[in-house]
Structure formats: C-alpha cells, structure tokens
Amino acid sequence: MKKDSRRLVFNKTPLILYLLILPLFYAAIFSTKSVSYDEWKQLLSNWRARLGTRNVDNDVQEQEFQKFIFRSLVTGEDRTQLETTGFACNTAEHSEVCVTNKPVRIDTNTMTVHVLSDQPMPRGHRNVRPYARREDENTMNTITPVQILQGNNITPPACNYTHNVPAAIFSTSGFVGNLFHEFNEIIIPLFLTTYHFQSNLQFIVVDYKPYFVNKYNRILAHLSPYEVINPASNGSSVHCFTGMVVGLQFHNNLAINSSDLPEGYSMLDFKQFLREAYNLKVKSSVVSKIEQPVLVLISRKGSRMFLNEDEMGGMMEELGFRVVVVTPNRMANLDKFASVVNSCSVMVGAHGAGLANEVFLPTGAVMVQVVPWGLEWASNAYFGEPAPGMGVKYMEYKIEAEESSLVDTYGRDHEVIVDVGAVFAKGYHAARAVYVDGQNMKIDLVRFRKTLIEALRFLGQSSPTPTN
Structure with missing residues (x-):
C-alpha cells in the first residue's frame, strides 16, 4: 500500500531551536573517541525527549535522527561521503557495510536496491554480500549478493509496499547450524549494527532460513518489532524504506571492541541485551557458602x-x-x-x-x-x-x-x-x-x-x- 508524501510545515522559531540542538548533540557524541553503551542510550533518549518538547514536524525529527544513526556506522572519509552524498560503505577485513540515509526502493525478487536522491549524485553500482566473513571466499560465494544502484539517472520501480523505517539487510546462509558461527557472524554483528536504531528498522533476510529466524526470534523481535521480510516469499514486490544498511559490522571472535564502529559497545552490553531479550534473572554469579554451585x-x-x-x-x-x-x-x-x-x-x-x-x-x-x-x-x-x-x-x-x-x-x-x-x-x-x-x-x-x-x-x- 502506497503512502502519499506530505509537505513539511513548521514554524520558524521551533525550527531554529531544533537546528541549535542538532550540532550540540552531534558534538556530544562524536567529539570523543568512544561513548559507552549506557551513554548512548541516555543521549538517544534525551535527543528524542528534547525534540518532543519542540513543535517540530515529526518527519524532520525522524530524518535527522536517522542521519545521526547512520553516521555512527562509518568514519573518516566514509562519513564525509555519507554526509555529502547520502551513501557510503565501510569495508574491513571481515565485513562490508553500506549505508544510505536516502529513501530506497528494494526489488525483493532480484535484491536490487535503488537509492533515491533529490541532489546531484554520480551514477554508481555496487554488489554487497551481507555476511560477516568477507575473508572466506568460498563461504561468501554462497551468500546472495545485494545490488545497489545509485544516481540521478536511474529510473526506480514503483513502490508496492511503503515502510516508514529504514531496512537492514543480512544473510542467514554461511555457517548457520553451528552455534558459534551463528553468534559470531550474525547475532553479535547484528546487535552491533542495529541496536542503536532503537527498534526503528525492519529486517530483510536473504538466504532466509526458517530454522534461524525461529531459533533467534526473541533476539530479532528485541531489535525490531516488524515482521522479518523473506525475499523469496515476496514475489516481484518492491519495498520502499526511508534508508538502509546492508551487511553487518564485525569486530572479533565472540568479541566487541569499544573503539571500533559503532563506538562505545562492549560484550557486557551485549550480555545485558541478551538478559533483556531472554528475560534472564541472574546478572552476577554469587554463590553462598551453604549454596550448592x-x-x-x-x-x-x-x-x-x-x-x-x-x-x-x-x-x-x-x-x-x-x-x-x-x-x-x-x-x-x-x-x-x-x-x-x-x-x-x-x-x-x-x-x-x-x-x-x-x-x-x-x-x-x-x-x-x-x-x-x-x-x-x-x-x-x-x-x-x-x-x-x-x-x-x-x-x-x-x-x-x-x-x-x-x-x-x-x-x-x-x-x-x-x-x-x-x-x-x-x-x-x-x-x-x-x-x-x-x-x-x-x-x-x-x-x-x-x-x-x-x-x-x-x-x-x-x-x-x-x-x-
């Protein structure tokens, strides 16, 4: 079902206040090397609360909030490119992650992504295999590639479904079926890449494995309240999103480095996330002298x-x-x-x-x-x-x-x-x-x-x- 576009209408005074808040908030996040998990949550909460007290159009709020979130997934020249063109990729030894804060149209039949822009953008084409084992060529050949098209000269297909959140695309192929690899190459990277979206995104899973989605339903539901999209069961549908991230960030084996993108997370934060997702009661192992371990x-x-x-x-x-x-x-x-x-x-x-x-x-x-x-x-x-x-x-x-x-x-x-x-x-x-x-x-x-x-x-x- 298509949504009609709305013209943004707001008063000048709230807009000025809003624009004053934005650079201060960016400075609070990006002026230091890393921000802790708890600080992330508090700052994001304060961001929404402060904007909520202003009479600023909701679409503008969400657009700027989304830009901020995507900005945390890239750094250096990639971040500059994202701010300039609205599209950038971070390529590392184990993973490749591409992000855009521009609207996208995704043909789930061919897994072709059309990046839209109202500003001059050079024509571009990129294939990304969204699995965090980039160094393993044999495994990566089993991953369905996502084709990304960008530029003002492309003619995007019409939307069959419109979503008011970004999309996150990853694969459940690779070594699915092995608990270590499921956590190492999908679950922990998925947390790293998507947790700070605060559930404001929807998953598209290529190489969809029902076993995996059912097994990790609690984790997926804790990261996104929306139904997981299986491209293979969508026919020739075109899904439209407000932005997109393709691929998952990877740090190390069953590990998170607080200085790597997105900065500020640790494995203790991931374990806290698991406690929330699975409703686990025990945070610390304390055994009394009379208790049987x-x-x-x-x-x-x-x-x-x-x-x-x-x-x-x-x-x-x-x-x-x-x-x-x-x-x-x-x-x-x-x-x-x-x-x-x-x-x-x-x-x-x-x-x-x-x-x-x-x-x-x-x-x-x-x-x-x-x-x-x-x-x-x-x-x-x-x-x-x-x-x-x-x-x-x-x-x-x-x-x-x-x-x-x-x-x-x-x-x-x-x-x-x-x-x-x-x-x-x-x-x-x-x-x-x-x-x-x-x-x-x-x-x-x-x-x-x-x-x-x-x-x-x-x-x-x-x-x-x-x-x-």
Whole structure:
C-alpha cells in the first residue's frame, strides 16, 4: 500500500531551536573517541525527549535522527561521503557495510536496491554480500549478493509496499547450524549494527532460513518489532524504506571492541541485551557458602566426546557440584536453555560450538574448556580470549596424549601425536579430519579434579581434600 508524501510545515522559531540542538548533540557524541553503551542510550533518549518538547514536524525529527544513526556506522572519509552524498560503505577485513540515509526502493525478487536522491549524485553500482566473513571466499560465494544502484539517472520501480523505517539487510546462509558461527557472524554483528536504531528498522533476510529466524526470534523481535521480510516469499514486490544498511559490522571472535564502529559497545552490553531479550534473572554469579554451585556439563555426540562422562559427573558431584548434563538436543532450544546456562556457576565442555553458550553465563561464572590434542590455538582464539570480555573466568584443561583416542588409533609415536604442526601443514581439511572430527577423550579424573577445585576456589567455595 502506497503512502502519499506530505509537505513539511513548521514554524520558524521551533525550527531554529531544533537546528541549535542538532550540532550540540552531534558534538556530544562524536567529539570523543568512544561513548559507552549506557551513554548512548541516555543521549538517544534525551535527543528524542528534547525534540518532543519542540513543535517540530515529526518527519524532520525522524530524518535527522536517522542521519545521526547512520553516521555512527562509518568514519573518516566514509562519513564525509555519507554526509555529502547520502551513501557510503565501510569495508574491513571481515565485513562490508553500506549505508544510505536516502529513501530506497528494494526489488525483493532480484535484491536490487535503488537509492533515491533529490541532489546531484554520480551514477554508481555496487554488489554487497551481507555476511560477516568477507575473508572466506568460498563461504561468501554462497551468500546472495545485494545490488545497489545509485544516481540521478536511474529510473526506480514503483513502490508496492511503503515502510516508514529504514531496512537492514543480512544473510542467514554461511555457517548457520553451528552455534558459534551463528553468534559470531550474525547475532553479535547484528546487535552491533542495529541496536542503536532503537527498534526503528525492519529486517530483510536473504538466504532466509526458517530454522534461524525461529531459533533467534526473541533476539530479532528485541531489535525490531516488524515482521522479518523473506525475499523469496515476496514475489516481484518492491519495498520502499526511508534508508538502509546492508551487511553487518564485525569486530572479533565472540568479541566487541569499544573503539571500533559503532563506538562505545562492549560484550557486557551485549550480555545485558541478551538478559533483556531472554528475560534472564541472574546478572552476577554469587554463590553462598551453604549454596550448592551448579555445573553445566556439555555432552557431545560424534566427536570430541568424553568417553568417561559418567565418571566425570560422579567426581563433580563428590566435589559438591549439582551437575546438569546437557545434550545437543537440549541446547537447540535457546528460549529454555539460555536460562539453564544463566543459572549455573561453572560450565564445562570440550572445544566446540556448544561453548558459545558462554554468552549466557552470569558475570563472575567460570568456563572450563577441555582442550583436545592439537587444538590449543583454536581453543584459545575462539573461546579463551573472548571470555574475559564477557566477565567470565576462563580456565582450560589441556589433555595429555594418553587421554586422546588418537593414541589408540595411530600409536604414541605417530606424526599426529608427536608433530601436530606437520599435520596442519598438510592443510585445514587434513588437520580437521584428525583433530576436530577424529578424536574423543578419556579424561584423567585425578588431574581434572584439580582444575575443578581451582574453579571452586574462584567461586569462594571450599572443597574436599584432593585425593593423591
């Protein structure tokens, strides 16, 4: 349904006051290197409140507010270009994000975006694959490109549907189905890119996966109250929006850098967002002396399994933990499982996607990663390094060769045991077949017990005297 355009009408006095407010507000945000998450929310709230007291046309307010929001997604020459032409792109190693504060018309059949402008704009054409793994050519080839056309000479199609908010376009292809990659390349980047729009935007999801949209419905709904648009089910419709962002900002593995665009966010802010989205009750892990600490033990199937998992659970209970063993099926329902993780003090698991659930751990909780043979670098890079930024105490238990099934399969003196580097030198797939997909573990309970006792001490708990 089309909307008729309205002529902007306002008195001169409120407009002058409004124009005085705007540069002061910009200065408050962009004069310093970074602005904290709470400051962002307060400033944005004050922005709307102050303008709400003026008799300024709502369309003008929204246009200027939208320009401010888009401005935070680019910097340097890109920001200058956005202010000059209304369109700019920020290209980094892992992601490419293009934004426009001009009206757009999006043909969802071809995913072609027409950027409209009433000012001189050179003709331009750009293809963006909206997934935060730009360095991985093979993966990016599976992502549907979004074609962006701009310039005064283009003839845009007529609108079938008109929306009074900007659009945010991203893909749910790539490594969807793996919890780590879902959070790493979509959910955290989506928060970074769209949270400061304060729900004033609508998602268009290319490579639409119903599984993903259903699984993360709470997060998507907390970022936007509008129905997610699936281009594949829209036929030849043309959707018109007040602006657009294509692609998602990426900082690091399960991490947010407060100095990167958009400045001011941290992983603690993201965790607060998750608590709000999932209605999680526990913010900090505080266990009293008389309270039994809860330990979540992640159970794997197929590879990197704990071959003596039952014995591990028994030893954990002897130390005073209330042990909750969780399987992949139970972890699949995030609406329920998020609260399970949020209620525990310690999470234990072998290196794998399930450890990405650390985002739901309360501040001060402990995560113990069991590091399989040959996976020291990946274990630290993907889960160890990000943990402190989440307010989580990270501990790791590196298995000895004898605890790996690789010794039984290849022998103690085989290359896969004595020269891990040589196996990785053969290529990722060769190493993955051995160390990621080809080993299970039988944990040395005496040695592992010491790690768990250290975890208890961190929580301020006493423990039984270690056995010799």
